[in-house]
Amino acid sequence: MEARSAGEAYPGPGHGQRRFKGTPSKGSPSDCPAPHPRVGLHSPHPALLRAFLPGGFVRRSWLPVAFLWLGYTALLVALTKYVNILPVKWAEEAHVVDDAFLLLMYLGSPVMAIVLAVMTWGAIDWRSDGADREDGPNQHTNRVLVTTWLIVTSALAIYVVINPGFIGLTEIRGESSSDYAIEIEASQFFWEITYHNGATALDELVVPAEMRVRYDVNSTDVLHSFWIPAFRVKIDAVPGITTQVYSTATAEGTIDDDINLRIQCAELCGAGHATMSIPVRVVSDAEFNKYIESLGGSE
Ligand SMILES: [Cu+2]
Known part of the structure; x- marks a missing residue:
């Protein structure tokens, strides 16, 4: 191969291939042009x-x-x-x-x-x-x-x-004891909350503070995921199966205190997936009982 002077610019990756064009040599393998060494950036x-x-x-x-x-x-x-x-x-x-x-x-x-x-x-x-390089030595593990x-x-x-x-x-x-159970039913594209007295709500989830609550999660159509970021609870809502998670809210509060006090669907479930979000409100025990009574449950 021709040597290039040190100052000569690297001509690009295609350089040197022209010599391989044309009819291949019919002679012995030793007549074949030697492959040119890799250059520069390679x-x-x-x-x-x-x-x-x-x-x-x-x-x-x-x-x-x-x-x-x-x-x-x-x-x-x-x-x-x-x-x-x-x-x-x-x-x-x-x-x-x-x-x-x-x-x-x-x-x-x-x-x-x-x-x-x-x-x-x-x-x-x-x-x-920028200088030409020969292939390096073999590498061993x-x-x-x-x-x-x-x-x-x-x-x-x-x-x-x-x-x-x-x-x-x-x-x-793993701890299966709870003070209270709430049913969570996911559908495209809303959440339905059912309390122990049969009262239901669509617009928010209200939970009593400092009580261990079990969420029985279900779906009426496709896979959803029940997620309350501030509680760090998340579980799939699966049609035909009731999945459960537990959480004990530490203090009263609303979504106005922190945006993470909300239910957010965390499993892509269709065009309205992003809209499957409702606020979570943590209240005192007395306020909680008043709330579910106001919903007009059967009990
Ligand atoms: Cu979803």
Whole structure:
């Protein structure tokens, strides 16, 4: 192949293919033109290749990445700890979901950080300098690294499945005692609330504060999902099956106090899905009884 001077611009990926046009040689295979080496942007920087070779992770070129990794991890952990992105909590059981969310954020921080660290140092130091590159040396796996990675990540995954997975779910759903039960029936595209005295309402859900309420959830047509963001309860509404969730509202309040005090359908159920939202009002015991009487139940 022709050599190009160092200052010559990279001619583009199609360059050099012209020589392959025309009738193929009828001679021996050795007469075939040799494939031209890859150029410029197609090859990783040698420093990147060296770093991935066995033992490469202790090379000096990775030290900045290690520091960046620690820095990004600290930043992400601090953001998770000090910047509250979770909606307001309005139920005793809500902390289980929040704890699970935060745990996954903490576990995900170093993973996110290593990606950011490699990208940052790649952009700073491992950029192509524009020169032609030959193919790099063969790469072999780093057995110690792969084994350690598999063991650590598998152990973490199993831990998360158990706690908060099974343990958290048991805390939210497993306890079957409740002070009060409310029927929730989902239809395209509205919610019907039925209280113990047979009274029904379509415009809002009213629940007594500091009582453990069981929601018996059903659907008359397609799949919906009963979700009250402030309570962190969510369960599918399935035609023909009654699903149940529990929540204990911690204080009186309305949707005017927080937008997350509402029922919101959380399963795409048709054109009116987004409109399947009604306010939740948490009231005192006395006020609650007065409310369901005013609805005119049969009891
Ligand atoms: Cu829906």
